[in-house]
Amino acid sequence: MSESILSLQNAQIFQRENLVLSHVNLTINKGEFVYLIGKTGSGKSSLMKTLYGDLTLEKGTGSIVGFNLNTLKEKEIPFLRRKLGIVFQDFKLLNDRNVFENLKFVLKATGWKDAAKMKTKIMEVLAKVGMETKDFKMPFQLSGGEQQRIAIARALLNDPDLILADEPTGNLDPATSVDVMKVLKEIHNSGKTILMATHDYALILKFPCKTLKCEGGELFEVVQQKSSV
Numbered sequence: 001m002s003e004s005i006l007s008l009q010n011a012q013i014f015q016r017e018n019l020v021l022s023h024v025n026l027t028i029n030k031g032e033f034v035y036l037i038g039k040t041g042s043g044k045s046s047l048m049k050t051l052y053g054d055l056t057l058e059k060g061t062g063s064i065v066g067f068n069l070n071t072l073k074e075k076e077i078p079f080l081r082r083k084l085g086i087v088f089q090d091f092k093l094l095n096d097r098n099v100f101e102n103l104k105f106v107l108k109a110t111g112w113k114d115a116a117k118m119k120t121k122i123m124e125v126l127a128k129v130g131m132e133t134k135d136f137k138m139p140f141q142l143s144g145g146e147q148q149r150i151a152i153a154r155a156l157l158n159d160p161d162l163i164l165a166d167e168p169t170g171n172l173d174p175a176t177s178v179d180v181m182k183v184l185k186e187i188h189n190s191g192k193t194i195l196m197a198t199h200d201y202a203l204i205l206k207f208p209c210k211t212l213k214c215e216g217g218e219l220f221e222v223v224q225q226k227s228s229v
C-alpha cells in the first residue's frame with residue numbers, strides 16, 4: 001500500500017477571517033510529484049502556508065510528514081520545517097554571505113556541528129543541482145536560475161520527506177524555468193515527493209504530472225489535457 005505523506009480531509013483554508021478554500025481533500029503519497037495550479041488569488045499560497053505551519057488549520061483534519069496540523073504547536077513548527085524542503089519564488093538567499101555559507105547557516109541552525117560533515121553535505125546537495133563549482137559565489141553574482149538551484153539545494157539539506165515549492169519558476173524566463181524544472185524532476189526521480197504550486201501551464205504540458213486546481217474556493221484534480229489546464 002502507498003504511504004501517505006500528506007493528507008487533508010474536509011479542510012478549510014483561511015486567511016485571517018476570510019475563507020479561501022473549503023472541502024479540501026488531498027492525499028499525497030510518498031514518491032509523487034503533484035502540481036497545484038489556479039489563478040492568482042485562488043488560494044495556492046494559502047494552502048502551502050497551511051501545510052508548513054504559517055497558517056493554522058482551523059477546520060477539517062490534516063497531517064503532514066508525521067505531524068498533526070490540527071494540534072501543531074508553535075514550538076513544533078521548526079521541527080516540521082526540518083522535514084519539509086521549502087522553495088519560494090523569490091529564492092530567499094542571504095545576500096551577505098556566499099553560497100557555501102548560506103547552506104552552512106541552515107545546517108548550523110538545524111543542529112549540525114561537525115564541520116567536515118557539513119562540508120560533505122553541502123557539496124552533495126550542490127552536486128544534485130549542478131552547482132558544485134559555485135560554492136564561493138555571492139548570491140548577487142548568480143543568475144536567477146542559479147539562485148533558484150541554490151535554494152533547491154538548501155531545501156535538500158536535511159533530507160526532507162516532502163518538498164513544497166511555491167511558484168519556483170515564477171521569477172525565471174521560460175528557458176531557465178525548464179532547466180530548474182529538470183532539476184526538480186531529477187530530484188523527484190531520485191525518490192523525493194514534491195508538491196509544486198505554479199501557474200506556468202507550459203511547464204505542466206512539458207512535464208505532465210498529477211495536477212490539482214484551486215478554483216471557485218475549492219480544490220480538485222484535473223485531467224491532463226491541453227483544454228483542461
Ligand SMILES: Nc1ncnc2c1ncn2[C@@H]1O[C@H](COP(=O)(O)OP(=O)(O)OP(=O)(O)O)[C@@H](O)[C@H]1O
Nearest residue numbers: 015016018020038039040041042043044045046047
Ligand atoms: N496576508 C493575507 N491577509 C489576508 N488575506 C490574504 C493574505 N494573503 C492572501 N490573502 C487573500 O487570500 C486569497 C488567496 O491568496 P493566495 O495568495 O493564497 O493566492 P494564490 O493562488 O497563491 O495567488 P498567486 O498566484 O497570486 O500567488 C486572496 O483573496 C488573497 O487576497
